[in-house]
Amino acid sequence: MSHELFTGSVGLSSKSLAGAGGADVVHAGTPRIMASTHVQSLDVSHPLNPLKLPFSTALVPQLSTWFELHLKTPLGAMVCCLLALLQMPASCPNTLAELAPIPDKLVVLTFDDSVASQYSVVRPLLKKYGFRATFFITEGFSFRTNKADYMTWEQIAELNRDGFEIGNHTRDHLGVTPGNVSLLREQIEAIEMRCAQHGIPKPSSFAYPGNGIHTNALPILHQLGIRFARRGGAPEFPYEKGEGSAFEPGKDHPLLIPSAGDARPTWTLTNFVEAATQAKDGRIAVLQFHGVPDRDHPWVNTPEPLFRQYMEFLHANHYRVIAMRDLSEFVDPDKLPQNPVAIIEERKNRRRSP
Numbered sequence: 001m002s003h004e005l006f007t008g009s010v011g012l013s014s015k016s017l018a019g020a021g022g023a024d025v026v027h028a029g030t031p032r033i034m035a036s037t038h039v040q041s042l043d044v045s046h047p048l049n050p051l052k053l054p055f056s057t058a059l060v061p062q063l064s065t066w067f068e069l070h071l072k073t074p075l076g077a078m079v080c081c082l083l084a085l086l087q088m089p090a091s092c093p094n095t096l097a098e099l100a101p102i103p104d105k106l107v108v109l110t111f112d113d114s115v116a117s118q119y120s121v122v123r124p125l126l127k128k129y130g131f132r133a134t135f136f137i138t139e140g141f142s143f144r145t146n147k148a149d150y151m152t153w154e155q156i157a158e159l160n161r162d163g164f165e166i167g168n169h170t171r172d173h174l175g176v177t178p179g180n181v182s183l184l185r186e187q188i189e190a191i192e193m194r195c196a197q198h199g200i201p202k203p204s205s206f207a208y209p210g211n212g213i214h215t216n217a218l219p220i221l222h223q224l225g226i227r228f229a230r231r232g233g234a235p236e237f238p239y240e241k242g243e244g245s246a247f248e249p250g251k252d253h254p255l256l257i258p259s260a261g262d263a264r265p266t267w268t269l270t271n272f273v274e275a276a277t278q279a280k281d282g283r284i285a286v287l288q289f290h291g292v293p294d295r296d297h298p299w300v301n302t303p304e305p306l307f308r309q310y311m312e313f314l315h316a317n318h319y320r321v322i323a324m325r326d327l328s329e330f331v332d333p334d335k336l337p338q339n340p341v342a343i344i345e346e347r348k349n350r351r352r353s354p
C-alpha cells in the first residue's frame with residue numbers, strides 16, 4: 001500500500017460527516033413538531049424541563065408555545081418532557097448512549113467473500129459457542145454460478161435469522177482505488193438491494209475488498225449509513241502473512257478499522273493467538289477469515305481443524321466474541337480522529353524504528 005493512497009480528503013469531522021434529514025412527530029391534539037435528526041444541544045436546566053431530562057433546546061420554542069397556550073401546569077411540563085423523550089431514540093442515539101468500558105479479551109469475528117463453508121462449517125461452530133460474527137457478503141468471484149463454493153442468498157438470510165450480522169463487501173468485490181472510488185456507491189447499494197429482497201437489514205458494517213483502502217471512500221461510506229468499516233493489516237504490515245494491529249478506538253477512524261489478523265493457510269494456533277491476545281488495554285482485536293476451508297481463494301484458506309482450535313482457544317480463555325455492529329456498545333462511530341491516517345503512520349514509524 002503506497003503512501004499516496006492516503007492523499008485524499010482527510011479533513012473529516014463529525015460535523016461534516018453528519019447526515020441530514022428529519023422525523024415528524026405528530027400527536028393528536030398537539031401542534032406538529034418537527035424533530036431534527038441531529039440534536040444541536042442538550043438542556044437539562046431549562047425551566048420547561050423540571051425533570052432535568054436531556055432533550056434538545058431546538059424543541060423548546062415549539063414546546064413553549066404549546067405549553068403557554070394549553071397547559072400552564074406541572075402536568076404540561078411533564079407532557080413536554082415526554083414529547084422530548086419520544087423523539088430521542090431517532091434523534092440522538094449516540095449523544096446519549098452510555099458507552100460500556102472496553103473489556104480485555106474483546107474480539108470481533110469477521111468472515112469475507114460469501115464462502116459456502118461459512119454456512120456449513122463456521123455457522124454451527126459459532127452457534128455451539130454462542131459467538132457472534134459478521135459475514136461480509138459479495139456477489140463477486142463466481143458467486144452467481146458456483147454454488148459448490150459460495151453461499152446462496154437463502155443461506156445468507158438464514159445467517160441473519162440466526163442473529164449473525166450481514167455486512168457489505170460490494171457487489172463485485174471492488175477493490176477501492178483512487179480511480180474507481182466513484183463506483184463504490186452503486187456497488188454498496190446493489191448488496192443493500194439484495195439484502196432488502198431477502199429480509200436482511202441494511203448493512204451498517206463494511207469490509208474493503210482485497211483490503212484496499214482510500215480516504216476518499218470515507219464520506220461515501222458515511223453517507224450510505226456505514227458505521228464501522230474493516231480494512232486489513234496493511235499498510236502497517238505486508239499483506240502476505242496476515243499480521244495486523246488491534247483496533248484502537250479514538251485513534252483508528254471507525255471506517256478504517258484494522259484487522260488484528262487475517263488468517264492465512266500457513267497460520268498455526270500461535271499466529272492466531274498473537275492476533276487475538278492484542279485485545280487488551282482498551283484495544284479490540286478484529287479477526288478476519290475467509291472460507292473454512294476456502295477452495296476458491298486458496299491464499300486465504302483456513303483448514304477446518306485449525307479453525308476449531310482457534311475457536312476453542314477463544315472459548316477456553318473466556319473471550320467475548322462479537323459482530324462488527326456490536327462495537328457501538330463500546331465505541332462511538334461519530335467520534336473521529338482529526339487525521340484518519342495519523343495512527344497508521346504512527347504504527348509504521350514504530351515498526352521502522354528498532
Ligand SMILES: [Zn+2]
Nearest residue numbers: 112113209210
Ligand atoms: Zn474479500
